[in-house]
Amino acid sequence: MDIRNFLKGGLEQVDFLKSIGLFPTPRVINTASTKPVVSDNEGNSYLMFCSNNYLGLATNPAAIEALIDGAKKFGVGSGGSRLMSGSTTPQQELEKSLSSFFYGLGSVLFTTGYMANIGAINTMVNPKVMPGVTLNEVTEIFSDEYNHASIIDACKLTRVKVNVYRHLDVDDLESKLSISTAERKVIITEGIYSMDGDIAPLDKIVKLKEKYNAVLYLDDAHAIGVLGKSGRGTTEVFDLKIGRDVDCVMGTFTKAFGAIGGFVISDKNFSDLLTVCARTYIFSAPIPPSVTLAIQENFNFSILHGGTLRRKLFKKLEYLYSKLDENKFTVIGDRQHIVPVLLGEESYGKKFSSLLFDSGIYLPLVQWPAAPKGKSRLRVTVSPDHSLLQIEKLIYSMIKVRNSIKIHA
Numbered sequence: 001m002d003i004r005n006f007l008k009g010g011l012e013q014v015d016f017l018k019s020i021g022l023f024p025t026p027r028v029i030n031t032a033s034t035k036p037v038v039s040d041n042e043g044n045s046y047l048m049f050c051s052n053n054y055l056g057l058a059t060n061p062a063a064i065e066a067l068i069d070g071a072k073k074f075g076v077g078s079g080g081s082r083l084m085s086g087s088t089t090p091q092q093e094l095e096k097s098l099s100s101f102f103y104g105l106g107s108v109l110f111t112t113g114y115m116a117n118i119g120a121i122n123t124m125v126n127p128k129v130m131p132g133v134t135l136n137e138v139t140e141i142f143s144d145e146y147n148h149a150s151i152i153d154a155c156k157l158t159r160v161k162v163n164v165y166r167h168l169d170v171d172d173l174e175s176k177l178s179i180s181t182a183e184r185k186v187i188i189t190e191g192i193y194s195m196d197g198d199i200a201p202l203d204k205i206v207k208l209k210e211k212y213n214a215v216l217y218l219d220d221a222h223a224i225g226v227l228g229k230s231g232r233g234t235t236e237v238f239d240l241k242i243g244r245d246v247d248c249v250m251g252t253f254t255k256a257f258g259a260i261g262g263f264v265i266s267d268k269n270f271s272d273l274l275t276v277c278a279r280t281y282i283f284s285a286p287i288p289p290s291v292t293l294a295i296q297e298n299f300n301f302s303i304l305h306g307g308t309l310r311r312k313l314f315k316k317l318e319y320l321y322s323k324l325d326e327n328k329f330t331v332i333g334d335r336q337h338i339v340p341v342l343l344g345e346e347s348y349g350k351k352f353s354s355l356l357f358d359s360g361i362y363l364p365l366v367q368w369p370a371a372p373k374g375k376s377r378l379r380v381t382v383s384p385d386h387s388l389l390q391i392e393k394l395i396y397s398m399i400k401v402r403n404s405i406k407i408h409a
Contacts, residue, residue, distance in 0.1 A: 020347075021347075021350060022346055022347075022350060022367065024364075024367075027040060027357075027362075027364075028040055028041050032058065032059055033048065033051060034048075034051050034053035034056075034058035034059060034258065035048060035059060035385070036048055036383065036385050036386045036387070036390055038362060044360075045360060046357070046360050046361060046362035047360060047361050047362060047390050047393060047394060048362045049361060049362060049363045049380050049381060049382065049386075049394055050362065050363050050364060050379060050380070050381055051381060051383065052222070052254060052255040052381065053255075053258050053383055054225065054226050054255055054256045054313065054337055054381065054383060055225060055226070055256050055257075055258070055302060055306065055309045055310070055313065055383065055384065056258070056309065056383040056384045056385040057256070057257060057258035057298040057301065057302065057309075058258030058259070059258070060258065060297065060298055060301060062297045062301065063258070063259070063294040063295075063297040063298045063301075064294070065297075066293040066294045066296070066297040067290050067291065067293065067294035069293070070090065070288075070289055070290030070291070070292070070293035070294065071290040073289075073290075074088060074090070074288070074289040074290050075288075075290070076288060076290060077285070077288055078285040078286050078287070078288050078289070079285070080285055081281075081282060081283060081284060081285060081286065082281075082286050083275075083282055085285075087286075088289040088292070089289075090289040090290075090292040090293045090296065091109060091286060091287065091289060091292050093296060094109060094292050094295060094296050094299070095107045095108065095109055095263075097296065097299055097300070098263055098265065098299075099265075101232070101299075101303065102232065102242060102249075102265045103242075105242055105243050105265050105266060105267065105268065105271075106265070106266055106267060106268035106269075106270065106271025106272070107263055107264065107265050107271060108263065108264045108271050108274045108275060108278075108281065109261060109262070109263050109286060109287055109292075110261065110262040110263065110264065110278075110280060110281060110284075110286075110287075111261060111262070111280070111284055111285065111286055111287055112252075112254070112260065112261060112262050113150065113219075113221050113250060113251070113252035113254060113261075113262035114149075114150040114262070115262060115280035115281075115284060116250045116252070116262030116263060116264050116280070117148070117150040117151055117153075117154050117219060117250055117262075118150060118153060118154045118157065118279075118280045119264075119274065119278030119279060119280035119281050120154075120217070120248060120250060120264045120266075120274060120278060121151065121154035121155065121158065121186075121188065121217060122154060122157055122158055122278070122279070123270075123273055123274055123277045123278045124186060124215065124217060124247075124248060124270075125139050125141065125158040125160055125184075125186060126139075126158060127273055127277060128277065136158070136159050136160045138182060138183040138184055139158075139160045139161075139182055139183070139184040139185075139186065140160060140161045140162075140163060140180050140182035140184070140185055140186070141155050141158065141160055141161070141162045141163065141185075141186045141187075141188060142163045142165060142173060142176055142177060142180075142185065142186065142187045142188070142214070143155055143162055143163070143164055143165070143187075143188045143189075144164075144165060144167055144168065144188070144189045144190065144200070145164050145165065145166055145167050146167045146190075146193055146195075146196065147188060147189070147190060147219070148190060148194070148219060148221075150219075151188055151190075151219060155188070161182070163176045163180070167193075167196075168198060168200055168201060170201055170204045170205060170208060173187070173205070173208060174208050174211075174212075177208060177211075177212040177214065178212070180212075184215075185212060185213065185214035185215070186214065186215055186216075186217060187205060187208070187209055187214050187215070187216045187217065188216075188217045188218075188219070189202070189205060189216075189217075189218060189219070190218070190219045190220070190221070190222070191218055191219065191220035191221075191222065191223040191224075191227070191233055191234030191235075192220075192222045192223045192227065192234065192334075192336060192338060193222075193333075193338075194221075194222050194338060194379075195338075195340060195366055195370055195371055195377070195379060196332060196333055196338075196340055197332065197333020197334060197335075197336055197338035197339060197340045198332070198333045198334045199223075199227075199234065199237070199334045199336065200234065202218070202234055202235070202237075202238045202240060202246070203238045203240065206238075206240060206245045206246065209245075215247040215248075216245070216246050216247050216248075217247065217248045217250075218234065218235070218246050218248065218249045218250070219250045220233040220234050220235070220249050220250065220251055221250065221251060221252040221254075221255060221262075222255055222337075222338065223237075224249075224251040224252075224255075224256060225255065225256025225257055225302055225306065226255075226256050226310065226313070226336075226337050227336065227337075229307075230306070230307075231256070231302060231303075231306045231310065233249070233251070235249065242265055242266070243266060243267045247266065247267070247270075248264060248265070248266040248270060249264070249265045249266070250262060250263070250264050250265075251263050251264075251265065253287075253295045253298075253299075256302065257295055257298045257299060257302065258298050259291055259294055259295045259298065260287070260291065261287040261291065261292075261295060309384050312384035313337060313382070313383065313384050314337070316382045316383075316384065316386055316388070316391060317335075317336075317337060317339070317382060319388055319391055320339060320380070320382060320391050320394075320395075321335060321339070323391065323392070323395040324339070324341065324395070327395060327398075327399055329341050329398065330342040332377070337381065337382075338379065338381060339379070339380040339381065339382075340366075340377045340378070340379050340380070341377055341378040341380055341398075342375060342376075342377045343365070343376050343377055343378065344374060344375065344376060345374055345376065346365070346367045346368065346373070346374070346376045348376075348405070349365045349367060349376030349377070349378075350365055350367075350376075351405060352365070352378075352401055352402070352405065353365040353378065355401040355404060355405070356378075356397055356398065356401055359397040359400065359401065360393075360397070361393075361394055361397045361398075363378050363380065363394075365377075365378065366378070366379045380394070
């Protein structure tokens with residue numbers, strides 16, 4: 001059988017998406033896609049309003065210099081897993097910095113946030129180092145319906161029963177916890193949801209965790225570095241303790257810290273277990289030491305200057321929200337650094353986004369499966385480096401596009 005016949009069902013869907021103009025085609029950018037202004041291979045310039053470079057650290061000169069110096073000393077790769085090829089000084093130092101920042105808790109680096117979730121969730125559900133009896137039959141997971149794809153995949157890999165509760169609905173979560181007879185219960189939530197901009201009611205979830213003798217796993221990828229007085233994320237917003245109220249927290253260097261990689265913060269016992277149990281740690285090459293040095297530079301910078309960067313960011317966000325409200329755009333979420341502007345039907349959203357590109361605004365449509373069908377949206381983000389004039393240009397372009405679509409409807 002040839003591959004096209006073998007993949008017939010999937011390829012038919014691809015052909016259908018192409019036929020109606022909804023097949024996503026990433027644009028090619030030949031400049032740093034993390035800056036407020038980017039350009040493509042045809043020389044077109046755009047204002048970038050969808051980067052996760054929340055604090056503007058991806059192009060921090062000191063981090064770039066550290067990356068270059070690190071590559072000269074350590075090369076551009078890792079050579080192998082840390083258990084096989086050794087753990088370099090930069091990797092160990094970054095874990096020490098994370099542990100110190102999170103009040104002496106344990107920390108483990110992973111190559112990506114995706115791999116951190118896969119490794120940590122599976123280790124939490126099945127903490128098995130040596131061959132033997134698994135805990136699948138006595139464990140259940142309770143997962144928010146909007147949890148990230150990496151969490152969904154991790155849950156599937158655990159091979160335990162997964163109870164999906166309605167998004168941020170603590171009543172629905174409790175109803176599922178209350179009828180569970182499982183000996184071991186794991187609640188999994190994100191801190192702030194990347195496509196909806198809403199924050200989990202973590203204080204209420206912690207109460208349910210305690211009431212039903214569960215453990216709580218938090219994916220705080222989009223919050224650490226940005227939310228909380230010192231940038232420690234959602235747990236700091238709710239004044240909760242990691243290792244007590246929240247058992248395990250996943251973070252990433254890809255967002256606020258402007259690089260790539262993931263990490264897990266937890267009780268040191270769990271951190272030790274991860275290094276001998278998490279397959280995505282044991283059987284994968286780690287973040288290259290040169291990149292780790294760049295992350296360390298940005299991490300140090302965020303500790304020293306993060307407060308200033310966050311104040312600048314939220315000043316820009318305040319202006320953005322006021323202009324969106326003034327012009328009656330439908331904004332969802334909890335008014336944080338992720339700004340989802342609801343457009344609705346995919347065909348309308350696709351046209352809206354396309355016309356924005358034509359006007360020099362880089363803001364692709366978020367559509368199914370990243371968003372529910374019929375609820376496409378623009379996921380707007382800004383950084384401290386955006387000017388108020390650039391935000392004004394965004395709003396002006398959005399108004400112009402909206403009016404243009406109405407005229408030609």
